[in-house]
Amino acid sequence: MKKRKFVSLLLVGTLVAGMATVTGCGSSDGKSSSKNGKTELELFSTKAENKEVVQQLVDKFNESHEDVTIKITAPADAGTVLKTRMAKNDMPDIVMMGGDNNYTEVESAGMLVDLSDQDYVSDIQDSYMQMVYDVNKDKEEKAYGIPYATNASGVIYNVDKFEELGLEVPKTWDEFIAVLDKIKAAGEQPLLMTYKDAWTSLCPWNSIAPDLQPDNFTDDRKAGKTTFAKTHEEIAEKYLTLLDYAQDDFMGLTYDDGNKKFANGEAVMIINGNWAINQYKNSNPDVNVNMFALPASDDESKNYVTSGVDVLLGVCEGSENEEMAKEFVSFMMEPENAQTYIDDQFAFSAIKGVEQNNETVAGVKEDIANGKVANFPDHYYPSGFDLSALTSELCLNYSNGMDNQKNITQFLKQCDEKYDIANVD
Amino acid sequence: MKNKTAHKKPAVNKIYYIYVGILAVLFFVFHTIPFLRGVLYSFTDWKGYGNWNFVGLRNYLHMFSDADTGNAYLFTFKFAIIATILVNVISLVLACALNAKIKFKNTIKAFYFLPYMLGSLIVGFIFNYIFANLIPDLGKSLGISVLSSNILGTNHAIWGIIAVAVWTGCAFNTLIYISGLQSIDTDVYEAAALDGATGIRRFTKITFPLLAPSFTINMVLSAKGYLMVYDQIMAMTEGGPGTSTTSIAVLIYKKGFGGGQFAYQSANAVTLFIVVVLISIFQLRILEKREEKLG
Numbered sequence: 001m002k003k004r005k006f007v008s009l010l011l012v013g014t015l016v017a018g019m020a021t022v023t024g025c026g027s028s029d030g031k032s033s034s035k036n037g038k039t040e041l042e043l044f045s046t047k048a049e050n051k052e053v054v055q056q057l058v059d060k061f062n063e064s065h066e067d068v069t070i071k072i073t074a075p076a077d078a079g080t081v082l083k084t085r086m087a088k089n090d091m092p093d094i095v096m097m098g099g100d101n102n103y104t105e106v107e108s109a110g111m112l113v114d115l116s117d118q119d120y121v122s123d124i125q126d127s128y129m130q131m132v133y134d135v136n137k138d139k140e141e142k143a144y145g146i147p148y149a150t151n152a153s154g155v156i157y158n159v160d161k162f163e164e165l166g167l168e169v170p171k172t173w174d175e176f177i178a179v180l181d182k183i184k185a186a187g188e189q190p191l192l193m194t195y196k197d198a199w200t201s202l203c204p205w206n207s208i209a210p211d212l213q214p215d216n217f218t219d220d221r222k223a224g225k226t227t228f229a230k231t232h233e234e235i236a237e238k239y240l241t242l243l244d245y246a247q248d249d250f251m252g253l254t255y256d257d258g259n260k261k262f263a264n265g266e267a268v269m270i271i272n273g274n275w276a277i278n279q280y281k282n283s284n285p286d287v288n289v290n291m292f293a294l295p296a297s298d299d300e301s302k303n304y305v306t307s308g309v310d311v312l313l314g315v316c317e318g319s320e321n322e323e324m325a326k327e328f329v330s331f332m333m334e335p336e337n338a339q340t341y342i343d344d345q346f347a348f349s350a351i352k353g354v355e356q357n358n359e360t361v362a363g364v365k366e367d368i369a370n371g372k373v374a375n376f377p378d379h380y381y382p383s384g385f386d387l388s389a390l391t392s393e394l395c396l397n398y399s400n401g402m403d404n405q406k407n408i409t410q411f412l413k414q415c416d417e418k419y420d421i422a423n424v425d
Numbered sequence: 426m427k428n429k430t431a432h433k434k435p436a437v438n439k440i441y442y443i444y445v446g447i448l449a450v451l452f453f454v455f456h457t458i459p460f461l462r463g464v465l466y467s468f469t470d471w472k473g474y475g476n477w478n479f480v481g482l483r484n485y486l487h488m489f490s491d492a493d494t495g496n497a498y499l500f501t502f503k504f505a506i507i508a509t510i511l512v513n514v515i516s517l518v519l520a521c522a523l524n525a526k527i528k529f530k531n532t533i534k535a536f537y538f539l540p541y542m543l544g545s546l547i548v549g550f551i552f553n554y555i556f557a558n559l560i561p562d563l564g565k566s567l568g569i570s571v572l573s574s575n576i577l578g579t580n581h582a583i584w585g586i587i588a589v590a591v592w593t594g595c596a597f598n599t600l601i602y603i604s605g606l607q608s609i610d611t612d613v614y615e616a617a618a619l620d621g622a623t624g625i626r627r628f629t630k631i632t633f634p635l636l637a638p639s640f641t642i643n644m645v646l647s648a649k650g651y652l653m654v655y656d657q658i659m660a661m662t663e664g665g666p667g668t669s670t671t672s673i674a675v676l677i678y679k680k681g682f683g684g685g686q687f688a689y690q691s692a693n694a695v696t697l698f699i700v701v702v703l704i705s706i707f708q709l710r711i712l713e714k715r716e717e718k719l720g
Contacts, residue, residue, distance in 0.1 A: 080682045083473050105472075105685065196557070196578050198665045251666055252557060252575020384684035393667025400580060421491065422684065 041070045041321050041328070044085075044092035046078035046102070047311060049275065050149075053344040054096065061331050068324055070094075086111060093319040094328055096148070099132055099309030100376075101383035103145055106314075108137035112144040113315040113322065120333040120351075121146070127371040128350040131309050135379060145312035146329060147350035149341055152291065152364045153273035153306040153376065154207055156280075159288040161188065161268045169363060172298045173238070180245045183268050191242060192267035193250035194258030198392040202378060204242055204271045205391055207294035207306045208235050210374030218380040222423065228415035236394070236408040238296055242271070243398050251392075251399055263287045275310075277346045277360050292363040304374035305367045310347060384422030390414055460698075466691045473687035484692035494693060496668060497676040500583070504672065505651035508587050512594040512647050513640070519595060520602030521628070534603075541596035549660020552589045553577070556661075577662050582670050590657050594650070598643045605639030606632070634719045641712040645705050652701050673697050 045054055051074050058070045073092060075081045079102040085091060091111055097103055106112060115121065121129070121143050128147040133139055157169075165186050170176040183190040195201045212235050220226040243250070247267065256279075262270045263283035270276075271294065280287050295303040313332060315325040331337065338354045341347070348356045348368050356365060367373065378387055394411045398404070467484055471477035488494050523534055540548060557575045564572025576585040609632065617623075617631050633640075655674035658664060664671035664679065671679070673693065681690030 083682070083685075087473055195666070196575065198663065249561065249574035249578065251578030252561070253578075254553070254557060257557060384680060384686055386679070386684065389665065389668050389671075392665050393669075396578075396580065396666040396669070399578075417492075 038067055038069050039321055039324065041068065041094065041319075041324060042092035043070050043072050043094045043096060043328070044078070044082060045072055045074040046082065046095075046097040048074060048076070048078075049278075050311065050341070050345055053341055056344075057332065057337055057340065060337070061328060065324075065327075068321075070328060082106065091316040091318065093316055093321055093325045095314045095316060096311055097145075097314070099135055099145060099147060099312050100379045101135070101381070103132075103312065103314075104135045104137065105383065107135075107144045111317050113317050113319075113326075114142045114144055115146055115315065115326070115329065116143045118143075118146075118326065118330065120330055123333070123351050123353075125350055125352055125371060127373055128309055131375045131379075132312060134375070145309075145314045146333065147309040147312050148332065148338070149309075149311040149345060149347040150307050150350050150368070150373075151274050151310040151347055152361065152368060152373075153203055153271075153308075154291050154293045154364060155269050155271055156262075156276065156289050156291050157269045158262075158265060158267075159290050161265065165268075169292045170295055171300050171303070172295050174298055176295050177241070184245065189247050189267040190245040190269060191247075192253075192258055192262050192270045193243070193246040194253045194255045194270075194272075195251050195392060195395050196253055197255040198388040200255055200258075200272065201391040201395055202388045203273065204239055204294065205235070205387070206376045206378060207271065208238050208296040209377045210304050210306060211294075211296035211302050212238075213377065218377065221419065222380075222382075224420075227412075228419065229409075229412040232412055232415070233408060235296075236411055237404070239391070240394070240398055240404055240408065243395060251396060259283060274346050274348075274361050281360075289360050290363045291361050293367060304372055305364045306376055307348065307364075307368055307373040308376040308379055309350065381419065382422040385419050387415070390418065463691045464695055466688050467695050468692075469688045471688040472685045473682065477688070480688075484689045485696070487689060488693060488696065493668065493671070493676060493680070494673075497671050497673045500670065501652060501654065501672045504583060504587065504590075504654060505648055508590050508594065508651045508654075509644065509647045511587065511591045512598055513643055515591065516595045516598035516602055516643070517633075517636075519599045520606055521632070523599070524603055524606040537599055538596045540593040541600075543593075545593060545656040546660045548589060548593055549657050552585070553661055556585055578666055580669065582662050582666060586654075586657055586661055586670060589661065590651065590654065593657075594647060598647060601639050601643055602636065605636045609635045637712075637716040637719050641709070641716060644712060645708050648708060649701055649705055652704065653697070 043054075043058065045051065051072070054074075055072060058072060062069055079097075082095070082097070082102065083105065086106065086109060095106070095112070097106070124147055128150055129143065132143065132145050132147055133141045136142065136144060162169075165183060165188070167179050167182060168175075170179050180190045193200070209232070214220075214226070214231050217226065217231060221228070247253070253261075255276075258270070259276060259279040260283045261267065263280040265287070274291065277289065280289060293303050293305040297303055313329045315322060315329060319325055332341075333351060335351060335354050338349045338351050342349045342354065342356050343358070346356070346358055346361060348361075348365075355369065381387060390411060393414075394407060397407045397410075466477075468479055468481060469477040470480045470483075519537060523530060523537070527533075556577050561573050561575060564570070564574075576582060613631060613635070614627070617627055622630055653674050654672045655678070658670055658672055658675050659678075662670045664675045674697070677690045677694050677697070680686045681693075
């Protein structure tokens with residue numbers, strides 16, 4: 001009896017082992033190129049919104065290269081997927097990702113090739129190249145990632161309503177408040193907030209903080225030389241002031257529903273980014289919007305456009321087709337292709353001379369071209385530091401009627417505590 | 426030929442062994458090994474990739490000083506206790522009602538079973554819409570201020586999630602109770618009726634005690650399920666507003682994968698496993714003792 005059990009177990013064991021080998025082969029087959037004599041490269045993209053235009057560009061590349069095919073992988077929750085693949089040492093050939101803390105993790109693990117010696121590096125706007133250096137490990141000034149497309153966050157306004165109410169684009173905080181008051185007095189909804197999706201509660205923060213936080217805050221905070229509590233009080237105050245102009249139930253409105261409402265003229269302004277414009281146009285093709293930098297300071301020169309590296313290109317270390325991968329990056333950097341990309345995405349290009357001419361973002365175009373931009377502050381926070389949960393809590397307390405001063409003190413204390421926890425590991 | 430017939434019985438046994446064996450191996454490979462690896466990683470500082478070192482009990486000790494974990498446990502227990510009680514009370518009432526001689530019994534049964542067939546993400550998204558649009562509109566038109574904002578964006582978000590979890594959970598629990606009720610011999614009821622036990626008295630003295638096995642299963646399974654609540658929350662609030670609806674499972678996912686705390690959250694997962702096992706054993710002990718007493 002016992003012997004028989006052993007035999008059957010052995011049988012099953014072999015069966016399963018066999019299965020494992022088959023799957024093993026399957027995965028390595030997918031990776032190591034060569035299909036019908038063609039070399040296959042994998043392009044891993046973390047942005048779902050640009051899949052179509054990237055496919056279009058990839059097709060163009062594939063057509064002009066007979067021996068190469070590039071295949072796009074763009075899974076949901078791509079940042080996490082990329083990290084798990086990194087764990088398995090199963091990296092793609094090319095990555096297209098944001099210049100955020102996901103990039104830092106990939107770069108600091110030594111997964112990317114230094115592209116500093118490539119010709120196109122000199123065509124890139126300095127401010128964006130610097131943003132990539134800033135998120136490199138130890139701020140190393142090497143181009144492991146090539147900034148490609150950039151985004152802009154600020155105040156998006158309904159142009160028709162602005163004209164109707166006789167408003168001008170505000171340049172300082174006081175002017176901004178005056179505009180908000182005027183809209184309120186006219187019986188319109190000044191600001192629409194969609195904080196049911198916690199990440200949108202970060203948008204005003206990301207626009208206010210760069211204007212008002214001390215220089216070198218991110219470095220000093222990392223080194224433990226300063227705290228949020230000491231430096232961010234004004235930022236939190238102004239953040240809460242804006243909530244006074246939000247609609248009722250701003251904690252219950254989702255991003256998607258809010259975008260529809262804004263597109264249909266239910267509010268005059270919304271604080272978000274250029275990536276949302278597509279959504280407005282989809283809900284209401286006739287909506288006439290434009291954008292301006294949130295003027296958080298009364299010193300006009302400090303009111304930066306919040307603009308970060310939305311997409312950067314990188315070539316993975318250890319790729320069998322490194323040269324071809326580099327060629328693809330250089331193909332993408334050609335002004336014509338970069339233009340195709342940004343036109344489709346309402347985005348901005350990191351390449352000098354490639355300009356976004358769409359009127360929906362005309363208000364921030366000049367500042368971006370002049371480099372009057374500040375990166376999203378949360379790109380510099382440690383990845384375990386989930387600020388959106390804290391801002392969401394700040395807003396929840398506000399809507400529950402908590403005293404502002406108490407709320408701010410508690411919030412900033414939490415920021416420091418959570419930052420320290422995330423900064424250790 | 427003769428020989429073969431003599432060995433017929435063991436030959437059948439072999440098939441069973443193979444069936445069980447396959448499942449055992451699959452279970453071991455896809456469940457036990459990953460679990461054991463998770464336990465191993467909980468003693469390291471692994472971020473999910475790259476190099477790692479053993480750090481002993483550091484991750485486990487860190488849990489005691491981490492307010493996020495503490496709050497998540499509080500939320501999870503609160504949620505699990507309320508949801509388990511509500512689900513069991515409501516499904517017991519439903520089951521009794523559905524077991525009575527009423528018209529359209531099967532149609533109504535199908536209605537109540539429907540939520541079980543829908544994926545919890547779908548249910549979550551549907552209720553997201555209901556909470557965000559239908560209920561506030563209703564609240565506004567009736568002039569009730571509590572109902573006129575999206576409950577998922579307030580301090581009471583937990584009740585929104587509980588409502589959905591209970592609505593979905595009742596389907597399966599009711600089913601178990603109905604089958605329990607159907608296994609009760611009608612003679613017992615007749616005898617009880619002769620002795621003058623009807624209504625509530627019949628329920629507390631006859632029906633409920635005889636449902637003991639179903640009650641045990643339902644209590645243990647729902648407590649276990651709600652302690653590990655994840656998908657409803659991800660579909661409806663993603664742990665917000667703030668961190669007010671972050672359950673342990675949501676915390677493990679968000680911080681473990683998104684926040685690079687893989688090892689630390691593995692420790693958290695191991696702890697959750699132990700907590701769930703202990704609670705289940707505790708429940709089984711008590712409830713089985715009760716069954717024995719009643720039996």
